Amino acid sequence: MSHSSMDSVWHMNSQIAVIGSLNADFVINLERFPVAGETLIGRDFKVFPGGKGANQAYGVARLGGRVSMIGQVGNDAQADWLIANLAAAGVDTAQVRRDPTVASGVALIAIDAAGQNQIIIVPGANGNFGLDQLKASRETIASAGLVLLQLEIPMPTVEAAARLAKESGAVVIFDPAPARPISDELLAGADYVTPNETELAILTGVPPSDFTLAEALGKARELRARGAKKVLVKMGAKGALLVGDGMEHHWPAMPVTAVDTTAAGDAFNAAFAFALAEGQTELEAGRFATAAAACSVTRPGAQPSMPTREEVQAMLRITSQTVESHGLGIIV
Ligand code: RIB
Secondary structure (H helix, E strand, O other): OOOOOOOOHHHOOOOEEEEOOOEEEEEEEOOOOOOOOOOOOOOEEEEEEEOHHHHHHHHHHHHOOOEEEEEEEOOOOHHHHHHHHHHHHOOEEEEEEEOOOOOOEEEEEEEOOOOOEEEEEEOHHHHHOOHHHHHHOHHHHHOOOEEEEOOOOOHHHHHHHHHHHHHOOOEEEEOOOOOOOOOHHHHHHOOEEOOEHHHHHHHOOOOOOOOOHHHHHHHHHHHHHOOOOOEEEEOHHHOEEEEEOOEEEEEOOOOOOOOOOOOHHHHHHHHHHHHHHOOOOHHHHHHHHHHHHHHHHOOOOOHHHOOOHHHHHHHHHHHHHHHHHHOOOOOO
């Protein structure tokens, strides 16, 4: 496989805008997931600030990046807390609106003993985030050098957001999560499409699967054939894979013990965007993002698990030593 890096100078120190969801995460830790009809006793219960959009915004801010959150909360007690938590990390929340007609988004999350999760979301105010609200944030989008999108707000809003971002020349990083069928226009409108393995399977029409690197590569090439510019596959313990025009690259995962994988993908996207925004090359940004995701799985919760820049750099130093002594660092 060949290596390549994109010109990073033109979005150096860019403002980042995240357009997406805010959720209150209701999290139960338990030994194993229940089967249908079964009742289990959990170990503990906590409420964390979450939502894929808010997690990505929070992740950028924790790393020290300049970021605005564009989204909606509802009319309930969670709303103030969700906004305040983002603001406390340094996220510009001026474009987070309140929908008085509905509750804030929630996610019910179960975490098993291996740190894997199952998530059910009820969109609430995120589901009412329409084109009018998006247009009201047009200036914030136009001033962003990078725009991060996910799929926890209505599809027409995501599609319009991608178009607006491209009109102003922003780099669009699109996380197709949770997986839903997406148009070829949206696929082609993003500079990076960043599925995990489950989302990659669903997007390419096969049952959710534990892909080998070679299989994931084949599936990423299928998305490219449909028009995706660059496909960045997040593969957890198998690392991450980038497939672009004439270039394919694999970053190995960092050797950590996962306690909670919730929002690891959000930590990855936040760190990848942050790194590009500060002028790192694409290959450096992918390594930085892999380290950020590794940090995040060692801690519980979505936003509380997002690492600082110092923590990511420490993870990178540990991993460099491991690579030297164990000969990891494999390229596909
Ligand atoms: O990506 C993790 C997030 O997915 C959680 O924070 C939860 O809110 C769901 O949206």
